[in-house]
Amino acid sequence: EDKVVQSPLSLVVHEGDTVTLNCSYEVTNFRSLLWYKQEKKAPTFLFMLTSSGIEKKSGRLSSILDKKELFSILNITATQTGDSAIYLCAVGGNAGGTSYGKLTFGQGTILTVHP
Protein backbone atom coordinates (compact mmCIF):
# COMPACT_ATOMS: atom_id res chain seq x y z
CA GLU A 1 0.00 0.00 0.00
CA ASP A 2 1.36 3.41 -0.97
CA LYS A 3 2.24 5.70 1.92
CA VAL A 4 3.17 9.38 2.28
CA VAL A 5 4.35 10.92 5.54
CA GLN A 6 4.84 14.64 6.00
CA SER A 7 6.69 16.45 8.75
CA PRO A 8 6.30 18.52 10.73
CA LEU A 9 2.53 18.33 11.09
CA SER A 10 2.40 21.99 12.05
CA LEU A 11 4.81 24.89 12.10
CA VAL A 12 4.54 28.43 13.42
CA VAL A 13 7.03 31.03 12.21
CA HIS A 14 7.36 34.79 11.85
CA GLU A 15 7.44 36.74 8.63
CA GLY A 16 10.85 36.63 7.02
CA ASP A 17 11.75 33.19 8.35
CA THR A 18 12.73 30.33 6.03
CA VAL A 19 10.90 27.02 6.40
CA THR A 20 11.55 23.50 5.14
CA LEU A 21 8.70 21.03 4.83
CA ASN A 22 9.43 17.33 4.49
CA CYS A 23 7.73 14.53 2.62
CA SER A 24 8.80 10.88 2.64
CA TYR A 25 7.06 8.20 0.63
CA GLU A 26 6.70 4.56 -0.27
CA VAL A 27 5.01 3.88 -3.58
CA THR A 28 4.87 1.11 -6.17
CA ASN A 29 6.60 2.16 -9.40
CA PHE A 30 7.06 5.83 -8.55
CA ARG A 31 6.00 8.23 -11.28
CA SER A 32 5.73 11.67 -9.72
CA LEU A 33 5.57 13.68 -6.51
CA LEU A 34 3.35 16.74 -6.28
CA TRP A 35 3.08 19.62 -3.83
CA TYR A 36 -0.19 21.47 -3.31
CA LYS A 37 -1.06 24.54 -1.24
CA GLN A 38 -4.45 24.60 0.45
CA GLU A 39 -5.93 27.72 1.94
CA LYS A 40 -9.55 27.68 3.09
CA LYS A 41 -10.68 25.99 -0.10
CA ALA A 42 -9.49 23.52 -2.74
CA PRO A 43 -5.82 22.54 -3.07
CA THR A 44 -3.89 24.49 -5.68
CA PHE A 45 -0.97 22.98 -7.56
CA LEU A 46 2.57 24.12 -6.77
CA PHE A 47 5.07 21.66 -8.25
CA MET A 48 5.39 18.27 -9.83
CA LEU A 49 8.72 16.45 -9.56
CA THR A 50 9.66 13.35 -11.46
CA SER A 51 13.46 13.43 -11.63
CA SER A 52 15.84 13.21 -8.75
CA GLY A 53 18.07 16.14 -7.89
CA ILE A 54 16.41 18.70 -10.13
CA GLU A 55 15.11 21.71 -8.22
CA LYS A 56 11.80 23.24 -9.19
CA LYS A 57 11.48 26.91 -8.29
CA SER A 58 8.69 29.46 -8.29
CA GLY A 59 9.45 32.78 -6.64
CA ARG A 60 10.22 32.15 -2.97
CA LEU A 61 9.18 28.49 -3.15
CA SER A 62 11.41 25.67 -4.27
CA SER A 63 11.31 21.90 -4.12
CA ILE A 64 13.63 19.01 -4.75
CA LEU A 65 13.23 15.26 -4.95
CA ASP A 66 15.56 12.48 -3.82
CA LYS A 67 14.38 9.23 -5.43
CA LYS A 68 17.13 7.19 -3.80
CA GLU A 69 16.18 8.22 -0.25
CA LEU A 70 12.45 8.49 -1.13
CA PHE A 71 11.79 12.02 0.04
CA SER A 72 11.17 15.55 -1.06
CA ILE A 73 11.47 18.93 0.59
CA LEU A 74 9.60 22.14 0.00
CA ASN A 75 11.43 25.33 0.95
CA ILE A 76 9.83 28.70 1.46
CA THR A 77 12.16 31.65 1.95
CA ALA A 78 11.27 35.07 3.36
CA THR A 79 7.86 33.80 4.49
CA GLN A 80 4.84 36.10 4.37
CA THR A 81 1.48 35.89 6.15
CA GLY A 82 -0.03 34.89 2.80
CA ASP A 83 2.01 31.68 2.93
CA SER A 84 -0.13 30.49 5.85
CA ALA A 85 -1.85 27.36 4.55
CA ILE A 86 -1.82 23.58 4.60
CA TYR A 87 0.88 22.17 2.33
CA LEU A 88 0.05 18.77 0.91
CA CYS A 89 2.46 16.29 -0.60
CA ALA A 90 1.14 13.57 -2.90
CA VAL A 91 2.77 10.76 -4.85
CA GLY A 92 1.64 8.95 -7.96
CA GLY A 93 2.75 5.46 -8.84
CA ASN A 94 1.77 2.75 -11.22
CA ALA A 95 0.71 -0.51 -9.64
CA GLY A 96 -0.86 -1.62 -12.89
CA GLY A 97 -4.45 -1.83 -14.06
CA THR A 98 -6.38 1.38 -13.58
CA SER A 99 -3.93 2.86 -11.04
CA TYR A 100 -2.56 5.45 -13.49
CA GLY A 101 -3.21 8.95 -12.25
CA LYS A 102 -4.04 7.98 -8.68
CA LEU A 103 -2.39 10.09 -6.01
CA THR A 104 -1.76 9.18 -2.40
CA PHE A 105 -1.74 12.25 -0.15
CA GLY A 106 0.14 12.88 3.05
CA GLN A 107 -1.61 14.34 6.08
CA GLY A 108 -0.32 17.82 5.32
CA THR A 109 1.77 20.41 7.15
CA ILE A 110 -0.12 23.34 8.64
CA LEU A 111 2.06 26.43 8.28
CA THR A 112 1.18 29.57 10.23
CA VAL A 113 3.14 32.74 9.54
CA HIS A 114 2.77 35.53 12.10
CA PRO A 115 3.44 39.19 11.20
Place this chain on the structure above:
Amino acid sequence: NAGVTQTPKFRILKIGQSMTLQCTQDMNHNYMYWYRQDPGMGLKLIYYSVGAGITDKGEVPNGYNVSRSTTEDFPLRLELAAPSQTSVYFCASSYSNSYSYEQYFGPGTRLTVT
Protein backbone atom coordinates in the same frame (compact mmCIF):
# COMPACT_ATOMS: atom_id res chain seq x y z
CA ASN B 1 -13.49 26.95 -18.93
CA ALA B 2 -15.19 26.56 -15.58
CA GLY B 3 -12.82 23.71 -14.66
CA VAL B 4 -14.26 21.41 -11.98
CA THR B 5 -17.55 22.47 -10.42
CA GLN B 6 -19.29 20.94 -7.42
CA THR B 7 -22.75 21.38 -5.96
CA PRO B 8 -23.91 22.02 -3.34
CA LYS B 9 -21.31 24.07 -1.47
CA PHE B 10 -22.80 23.24 1.92
CA ARG B 11 -25.31 20.69 3.16
CA ILE B 12 -26.65 19.52 6.50
CA LEU B 13 -28.11 16.02 6.58
CA LYS B 14 -29.89 14.12 9.29
CA ILE B 15 -28.66 10.63 10.17
CA GLY B 16 -30.12 8.10 7.73
CA GLN B 17 -30.85 10.58 4.93
CA SER B 18 -29.36 10.20 1.48
CA MET B 19 -27.96 12.70 -0.96
CA THR B 20 -25.93 13.06 -4.15
CA LEU B 21 -22.94 15.34 -4.47
CA GLN B 22 -22.59 16.58 -8.02
CA CYS B 23 -19.29 17.03 -9.87
CA THR B 24 -18.80 18.24 -13.43
CA GLN B 25 -15.65 19.05 -15.39
CA ASP B 26 -15.35 20.72 -18.77
CA MET B 27 -11.70 19.92 -19.51
CA ASN B 28 -12.43 16.61 -21.27
CA HIS B 29 -10.43 14.74 -18.62
CA ASN B 30 -10.89 11.00 -18.58
CA TYR B 31 -9.86 10.54 -14.95
CA MET B 32 -12.02 11.77 -12.09
CA TYR B 33 -11.75 11.34 -8.32
CA TRP B 34 -13.66 11.86 -5.10
CA TYR B 35 -11.81 12.67 -1.89
CA ARG B 36 -12.85 13.46 1.63
CA GLN B 37 -10.87 15.66 3.97
CA ASP B 38 -11.42 15.58 7.71
CA PRO B 39 -10.25 18.50 9.88
CA GLY B 40 -6.46 18.76 10.06
CA MET B 41 -6.00 15.81 7.73
CA GLY B 42 -4.92 15.16 4.18
CA LEU B 43 -7.14 13.88 1.39
CA LYS B 44 -8.44 10.33 1.37
CA LEU B 45 -9.58 8.79 -1.90
CA ILE B 46 -13.15 7.50 -1.87
CA TYR B 47 -13.73 6.42 -5.48
CA TYR B 48 -12.18 7.13 -8.83
CA SER B 49 -12.98 6.64 -12.49
CA VAL B 50 -10.71 6.24 -15.51
CA GLY B 51 -13.46 6.85 -18.03
CA ALA B 52 -17.18 6.69 -18.66
CA GLY B 53 -18.58 3.43 -17.36
CA ILE B 54 -15.46 2.52 -15.32
CA THR B 55 -15.20 3.16 -11.59
CA ASP B 56 -13.09 1.71 -8.80
CA LYS B 57 -12.82 1.93 -5.03
CA GLY B 58 -10.26 4.06 -3.27
CA GLU B 59 -9.12 3.90 0.36
CA VAL B 60 -12.44 4.72 2.06
CA PRO B 61 -15.39 3.63 -0.14
CA ASN B 62 -17.76 2.31 2.53
CA GLY B 63 -21.04 4.21 2.69
CA TYR B 64 -20.63 5.75 -0.77
CA ASN B 65 -21.48 4.92 -4.35
CA VAL B 66 -20.54 6.46 -7.67
CA SER B 67 -21.48 6.27 -11.32
CA ARG B 68 -19.88 7.65 -14.46
CA SER B 69 -22.25 7.72 -17.40
CA THR B 70 -20.54 10.62 -19.19
CA THR B 71 -16.99 11.99 -19.38
CA GLU B 72 -18.10 15.24 -17.74
CA ASP B 73 -20.05 14.05 -14.70
CA PHE B 74 -19.06 11.99 -11.68
CA PRO B 75 -21.72 12.11 -8.94
CA LEU B 76 -21.10 10.72 -5.45
CA ARG B 77 -24.03 9.16 -3.65
CA LEU B 78 -24.28 8.90 0.13
CA GLU B 79 -26.78 6.34 1.33
CA LEU B 80 -27.93 6.30 4.98
CA ALA B 81 -25.78 9.21 6.12
CA ALA B 82 -23.83 8.76 9.36
CA PRO B 83 -22.03 11.33 11.57
CA SER B 84 -18.71 9.77 10.48
CA GLN B 85 -19.40 11.12 6.98
CA THR B 86 -19.21 14.70 8.22
CA SER B 87 -16.35 16.04 6.13
CA VAL B 88 -15.36 18.25 3.21
CA TYR B 89 -15.66 16.46 -0.11
CA PHE B 90 -13.50 17.36 -3.08
CA CYS B 91 -13.91 16.20 -6.64
CA ALA B 92 -10.88 16.29 -8.94
CA SER B 93 -9.99 15.41 -12.51
CA SER B 94 -6.83 14.78 -14.51
CA TYR B 95 -5.54 13.89 -17.95
CA SER B 96 -5.18 10.21 -18.71
CA ASN B 97 -1.43 10.46 -19.10
CA SER B 98 1.11 8.28 -17.37
CA TYR B 99 3.48 11.26 -17.07
CA SER B 100 1.13 13.94 -15.77
CA TYR B 101 -0.42 13.26 -12.43
CA GLU B 102 -1.58 16.83 -11.77
CA GLN B 103 -5.15 16.83 -10.53
CA TYR B 104 -7.49 19.80 -10.77
CA PHE B 105 -9.81 20.26 -7.83
CA GLY B 106 -13.31 21.57 -7.44
CA PRO B 107 -14.19 24.04 -4.66
CA GLY B 108 -15.49 21.36 -2.31
CA THR B 109 -18.75 20.49 -0.55
CA ARG B 110 -18.90 20.87 3.23
CA LEU B 111 -21.23 18.19 4.59
CA THR B 112 -22.46 17.93 8.17
CA VAL B 113 -24.44 14.90 9.36
CA THR B 114 -26.31 15.37 12.64
